[in-house]
Ligand code: SF4
């Protein structure tokens with residue numbers, strides 16, 4: 001396993017500067033080397049929290065994150081630095097994470113120099129190569145982030161991530177802020193990079209259409225828990241969980257990418273105070289009395305296909 005997050009539990013940590021920490025409850029997630037795993041769910045389901053824990057930005061309050069079989073929290077010194085560089089995160093809004101006062105060359109080239117991945121003598125060529133790989137013309141490397149379009153800024157963010165030679169990218173809504181035509185270009189870039197660099201991805205999105213396009217396996221989250229997990233084709237043909245089925249109904253079969261799923265009946269309860277039993281029961285058309293009291297266990301219903309629903313009992 002390239003990276004395993006076992007029994008991640010992010011207890012509600014209160015509000016920090018108006019940013020609510022979303023609760024995640026015992027998530028057991030494995031991403032194998034070279035695999036693309038799509039993590040989907042509505043806003044507030046905890047998928048970004050899982051992404052941050054996997055990327056090492058946020059420590060789990062309980063459980064651990066394993067990378068090549070080792071708990072990253074126990075690593076020290078050079079091992080810790082290497083593990084941190086090997087997993088890079090790509091965010092929805094690259095502009096917010098690009099220093100506006102730095103030129104693109106420095107944004108992309110700073111970390112590799114600090115971590116001695118390149119010498120000063122080779123630096124220019126190295127930066128140019130990262131920019132080209134992300135589809136940017138090195139001729140513009142002396143410009144500042146505000147001089148680029150949204151799609152180009154996302155490419156700068158990607159070039160910066162690639163510059164430290166990661167093997168794992170955690171992409172959190174990485175194309176959500178872009179126009180549909182630009183989205184397709186960036187998604188294609190991610191897939192080209194996968195083939196070229198043998199990258200592993202955790203691809204987080206609220207858009208099932210985006211995830212279908214590029215994932216080998218899909219994990220569906222709802223209010224801090226995994227509801228269903230299956231190889232992508234299996235999930236789209238044999239969705240088991242009523243929540244996944246509802247999500248699929250929201251995605252038109254023809255040109256799925258034009259719509260996003262947001263309109264499932266009923267409001268999403270607060271992730272900070274989820275309903276007892278199956279979290280989905282207030283919105284589920286098949287809810288039974290047991291669903292209000294007992295949380296269903298995620299269990300295998302076919303090879304590689306897991307679902308958490310009492311209908312399978
Ligand atoms: Fe619906 Fe019950 Fe299954 Fe939850 S456990 S999805 S409420 S049928």
Ligand code: MG
Nearest residue numbers: 044047048173
């Ligand atoms: Mg999010």
